[in-house]
Amino acid sequence: MAIVKPFKAVRAKRDKAALVSSKSYEVYTPEMLNSKLAFNPYTFLHVINPGYKYHKQDITGELRFKLVHNRYLEFKEDEIFFQDELPGFYIYQKITATNSFCGIISATSVEDYHNDVIKKHEGTLKERELLFENYLKNTGFNAEPVLLTYPDNDDISSIIKKYTKERAEYEFSSTDKTSHLLWVVNDKTDVAKIEQGFKEVDTLYIADGHHRSTSSCLLADRLAKENPNHTGKEAYNFFMSYLLPESQLSIYEFNRFIKDLNGLTPHEFLIELDTIFRIENRKQELYKPKEKHHFSMYLNGEFYALYLRKSLYNFTDSLSKLDAQILYTTVLKPILGIEDIRNDSKIVYSQDKSDSLELKTKVDSGEFKVSFGMLPTTISELKEIVDAGLLMPPKTTYIEPKLRSALTIYEF
Structure with a gap:
């Protein structure tokens, strides 16, 4: 039984979603990154590249993480970001020239990870785990979901089909000729149906984001020990994931x-x-x-x-x-x-x-x-x-879809 929860996402307003969201930071060359930062004041890359504001891009370690948090606060203060009033799920569809992917962004359980309901197929490097745990601790948010896959489920698919017939909250194209659509699901009945649908799923498999999921669990364990009033319901007991039916997953060598x-x-x-x-x-x-x-x-x-x-x-x-x-x-x-x-x-x-x-x-x-x-x-x-x-050897699978940053943001 998989535990998935709705959450109150922090996200861009409809008119700025295309400008704010970005590819994962690692895919940009220095030249591409500088171009994005110079010509787009709304890009989330300003948040995760905070030294650009001071013409100093070699800031590292905890200082960089703290500045990331500061830039994030500025985006909220400038009302580029807002937080949804109601907890919800977020249906996200990505359409490329060759594929269409449509799944659900949700909060998934650290407990499920520890209990092997969420399973991994690759090993992780301890150094990277600790680095990202420290990043999460200092910034207080995660902007890129872990990609999880699950066996196709008719009940979950019916909810997705219902919403994708309606107008999307976000609908835009990126410069790589990919279409992005996002629907907000905060109706209590539909939220309950999604939660119930995943209770029928025995296992979620990590397709991409092994270090992010492991780091989120390390942070949750750390914060639980530091919190004398820990209940298990705190936001840090969950991490943001994109849940995609396995029939839609694309795997390359x-x-x-x-x-x-x-x-x-x-x-x-x-x-x-x-x-x-x-x-x-x-x-x-x-x-x-x-x-x-x-x-x-x-x-x-x-x-x-x-x-x-x-x-x-x-x-x-x-x-x-x-x-x-x-x-x-x-x-x-x-x-x-x-x-x-x-x-x-x-x-x-x-x-x-x-x-x-x-x-x-x-x-x-x-x-x-x-x-x-x-x-x-x-x-x-x-x-x-x-x-x-x-566990599989490293670099056995190249899995799509690759997800954008800052379509939805999960705060701890």
């Missing part, structure tokens, strides 16, 4: 790029691979896998198809069947000497969504010696691994 062959020549490397893979040289033909346990490789100016010799590989559990794990256990670790695939500087990852020639171009540039591609992980694989209590 990450390519792997390796900077050296661990002392081997290309010929010697191919001989090592021949032990566990059947290898076909595709020359200049672009090869992309069409089946699980098949891999593409670009080496020394040529494409190769690698087919796992299943008779020589031991499938022990759901994780061992995952292509990203197979590549690690058969190639990256034993042959190329990459033990720590999260932190080793010899390996670089890039999501394979648009540039199908990336495997070739990055190696031909001389920056890398070899590259590997594979099929995307399926939602069924993800759930099977998670339900078994296992």
